[in-house]
């Protein structure tokens with residue numbers, strides 16, 4: 001039976017769900033409060049997002065305003081760079097992704113939704129609750145100009161960091177351990193002499209930074225411990241510029257960086273709702289939870305679980321709401337593990353230890369095996385694969401400790417802790 005579904009928020013998660021639901025014959029009313037910002041974070045994609053862009057039928061258009069991304073390059077220090085090419089995984093996903101103009105990406109998604117028959121209402125939605133059920137406010141129903149004359153059958157919160165439903169229902173949340181500040185700006189195009197198209201990341205002092213090549217400009221962001229950041233100045237401009245130009249591992253790369261436009265600040269973004277479904281509602285995208293920018297997984301994770309939620313509304317009912325929540329939570333935990341080993345120094349200590357041994361027979365065999373699985377995890381291909389995840393945990397956990405204990409390597413994970 002076709003249902004009437006209201007979605008709050010016309011970002012990537014809301015539009016993905018809206019498009020897929022309307023294709024299944026449901027009536028979809030998408031409320032979208034315009035975001036006044038000219039710059040948006042969320043510009044770098046991972047390969048696991050490609051099948052979703054293809055399913056939505058937008059990949060060719062995305063390509064027009066994006067830079068082809070073949071992998072990721074991480075500078076552990078000024079001289080040591082680790083490159084992961086997306087071609088090194090298991091072979092079930094495209095071996096590329098894109099770095100995109102987020103404004104154009106969001107506009108394209110919204111335009112596609114409209115063309116497919118989603119009713120887009122350009123206004124802010126307001127809700128109220130009765131126990132665990134949620135309803136659109138009378139003024140919000142009126143704003144649809146007759147599209148809705150009564151309450152919809154189901155309401156989805158895709159409002160991003162506004163998290164309107166979680167706040168209304170006072171849903172319990174889990175906060176991440178990192179209390180970093182992320183400062184972000186566009187700068188004049190930088191030369192990417194090495195691995196053009198890759199996202200470039202640099203480990204730095206109590207934090208890290210990204211460089212993302214975009215058409216005609218470069219996106220630069222720094223993600224740094226709050227107290228550390230305060231040492232670099234009072235204003236956002238001072239902190240951003242000084243950190244890039246003074247932090248020892250960054251200095252050589254950002255000598256004459258020139259910002260274009262303003263700086264955006266994000267903080268306390270590691271937050272997830274412990275419950276993302278209810279009697280007549282569900283949460284998707286950042287409204288359900290956001291972990292960390294480090295592996296560029298935000299768009300993929302938001303859009304993937306928007307597409308999973310659409311399956312709950314299949315005629316065959318191929319997924320229950322409970323399955324949807326369980327799958328989301330399981331995958332979220334895998335990403336959490338990956339984020340943990342980035343910040344606690346274990347991922348790159350493992351890389352250094354492995355690099356020392358790649359020439360030997362055993363090192364070569366184990367090394368190639370691990371690289372394949374690790375690459376597949378970070379592209380999103382094997383993030384739900386038990387064996388790959390166990391291998392990652394083992395090699396960056398007990399194996400690393402055992403080899404240090406038996407003096408088979410000399411690295412201290414603390415040296416690369418951020």
Ligand SMILES: Cc1cc2nc3c(=O)[nH]c(=O)nc-3n(C[C@H](O)[C@H](O)[C@H](O)COP(=O)(O)OP(=O)(O)OC[C@H]3O[C@@H](n4cnc5c(N)ncnc54)[C@H](O)[C@@H]3O)c2cc1C
Pocket residue numbers: 008009010011012013014031032033034035041042043044045123124125126158159160161162164182184221266269284285286287290292293296297298299300302
């Ligand atoms: C520092 C940082 C860097 C990041 N970098 C990356 C990256 O490189 N790659 C990546 O994939 N992800 C990245 N992300 C994450 C990514 O930006 C988000 O995961 C993604 O934007 C989530 O999409 P969404 O649709 O859930 O929410 P949003 O994109 O926030 O969209 C929500 C929409 O809802 C609208 N809205 C809000 N309230 C209402 C209301 N009451 N009524 C109507 N409309 C409303 C808003 O105006 C907005 O348009 C980064 C995040 C951070 C914090």
